[in-house]
Amino acid sequence: MRHASGRLILLVAVVSTALVASACTQAVPGRPVAGKVVAKDGVDPSFIKGTDGGDIDRLGATAITDVDKYWEQAYPATFGEKWRPIEGGVYSVDTADPAAKPPPCTEKASDVEGNAFYCPSADAIAWDRAALLPVLRDGYGDAAVVIVLAHEMGHAVQRRMGITPEAERKNPEKYPTILTEAMADCFAGSFIRWVNDGKSEHLDIGTDTLDAALGALISFRDPVGTSPNDKSAHGNAFDRVSAFQDGYQEGTKFCSGMTVQTRKFTQQGFTNVDDRDRGGNLPFDEMLDAITPDLDNYYKALVTSKGKTWTPPKTTPTQKEPDCSGDQGPVAFCPKDKSVEIEVAEELPELHAKIGDYATGILLASRYGMAARAALGKEVDGDEASAGALCLAGAYTREVFTRRQGFGLSPGDLDEAVKVLLAYDYAARDGSGEASVAPGFKRVDVFRSGVFVGDKACGLG
Structure with missing residues (x-):
């Protein structure tokens, strides 16, 4: 075009x-x-x-x-x-x-x-x-x-x-x-x-x-x-x-009115040969090992900055879709014990392989976002909760996108986020698996608000 x-x-x-x-x-x-x-x-x-x-x-x-x-x-x-x-x-x-x-x-x-x-x-x-x-x-x-x-x-x-x-x-x-x-x-x-x-x-x-x-x-x-x-x-x-x-x-x-001064673009080139050779994607197991402690650190800083206590959610791999709290897809926040279950046998690895590693990343980021809402005393059920968790996934993405050291985004990761959000509503389901942000066009918009504004856009007060 x-x-x-x-x-x-x-x-x-x-x-x-x-x-x-x-x-x-x-x-x-x-x-x-x-x-x-x-x-x-x-x-x-x-x-x-x-x-x-x-x-x-x-x-x-x-x-x-x-x-x-x-x-x-x-x-x-x-x-x-x-x-x-x-x-x-x-x-x-x-x-x-x-x-x-x-x-x-x-x-x-x-x-x-x-x-x-x-x-x-x-x-x-x-x-x-x-x-x-x-x-x-x-x-x-x-x-x-x-x-x-x-x-x-x-x-x-x-x-x-x-x-x-x-x-x-x-x-x-x-x-x-x-x-x-x-x-x-x-x-x-x-x-x-x-x-x-x-x-x-x-x-x-x-x-x-x-x-x-x-x-x-x-x-x-x-x-x-x-x-x-x-x-x-x-x-x-x-x-x-x-x-x-x-x-x-x-x-x-x-x-x-768009200009090069007012329009911020997220497109970026590869910064190292290894990342380029991998197409910007980590293998599934390596992605889980890299992102879960990083999510813990990010949400700990967010929750404690608001005067609350953060307890790292226990992450449990499962061989079938999590059922601890309704249908949240292959990654679920379990309100009863404030844990996160991750299906590692079929659907999540398939999404990872088909779309890319940040398809895995955004689903995890949104469920950790739900854990952060719980830690802050916010509702984890309903429309506000589903949009809030998705927005927090965007805020986390904003953080890792701007990093120069440690765990960060590769070229293509934001594209993978858009793809998974248009095609699936998993990252936008509430803690019971009932309410969800829809359609995909709206999910991308809520995610973007977190990316561009940060957690201030996510209704945490």
């Missing part, structure tokens, strides 16, 4: 791999399967250059039409000027057809393979209808296609703001790619909020559908370990979803 002329980045092989690997594309315990979505009635795609008139282009036409309608209203309200629709046209390219005509910013149709992009020199948008949009729709639902095209329209907005390729080349420190991509994600989020507020003529995107669609946004993240200073850096999954959520919550004026 790169907007610079002739430099497209997402190959279909990358998308296909992401669809297979992402935990967000399959039915999992604790969350509803995302709905199919989205068009209440489709828009005639005849205005699209190269269209075959099929369902994919009808969905694309519907998305482009309603995004354009959104900016007719939002652009004047944000910038005080009239919105200028796309002038160079919208292109659908059948990259499976050797005779297909190439769109602007490309030399041949195959240059579009696996991509959707905005061409600033022609003020045009193009997509691969053979190997991108159908893959996104099949893997993540119709809403994924809408988000991707809303993102590309966001780059058209930037051009109208004066953020052109020439401006980026002249002042790369002011307009690094990672910032302009975050801004486009933010604009896409503001549009989806408009849709969810019932203002879209043709689109209807529910929150359960949105959870799955964000999996598509994650699939466009940079490879783990990419430096934020890389000229082509687009952002990790946490940064991209954060930008989208900021747009959803704060609107277009917030998005347009």
Whole structure:
């Protein structure tokens, strides 16, 4: 989803791999399967250059039409000027057809393979209808296609703001790619909020559908370990979803005001060879051995700072899902004896292997957060408890992310947190396994509050 002329980045092989690997594309315990979505009635795609008139282009036409309608209203309200629709046209390219005509910013149709992009020199948008949009729709639902095209329209907005390729080349420190991509994600989020507020003529995107669609946004993240200073850096999954959520919550004026001074990115490169060679992941047993004493130290400091006594929770490995207090998933806080049970035989090791070691980390951090709530005399049951424990997992993550010594986060760990939170609600269940923060979109938001603000955001008083 790169907007610079002739430099497209997402190959279909990358998308296909992401669809297979992402935990967000399959039915999992604790969350509803995302709905199919989205068009209440489709828009005639005849205005699209190269269209075959099929369902994919009808969905694309519907998305482009309603995004354009959104900016007719939002652009004047944000910038005080009239919105200028796309002038160079919208292109659908059948990259499976050797005779297909190439769109602007490309030399041949195959240059579009696996991509959707905005061409600033022609003020045009193009997509691969053979190997991108159908893959996104099949893997993540119709809403994924809408988000991707809303993102590309966001780059058209930037051009109208004066953020052109020439401006980026002249002042790369002011307009690094990672910032302009975050801004486009933010604009896409503001549009989806408009849709969810019932203002879209043709689109209807529910929150359960949105959870799955964000999996598509994650699939466009940079490879783990990419430096934020890389000229082509687009952002990790946490940064991209954060930008989208900021747009959803704060609107277009917030998005347009993003700068390198005000926008904090969590993407980071590897700092040592061993971590790089492991892909940023510790083996399951090593992760448990490393993180449990660190969690104990963090929560001890938190609890004692508030004048209470911290007793380290006894951690007990089990061969089956913990049942000490309702269904909390593979890691559970047991209110009766204030212990933590950890299932080490199947599900937790499988999550660890499928998503990464911080999938294990965030589940443990939230259950230790529940133990901290108990030590502080706070409720461990109910909505406040489930959100509070998840927020504390974010606060702990904030602590280890900023460390320079000892146990800390590897590149990719925050992405793993986003993946597990979108796909599972385990980290957001209360101490009885009943109440939970839902949907995944909201879980990520609560977690982010802990990451960005710390424990002050977690309702501890």
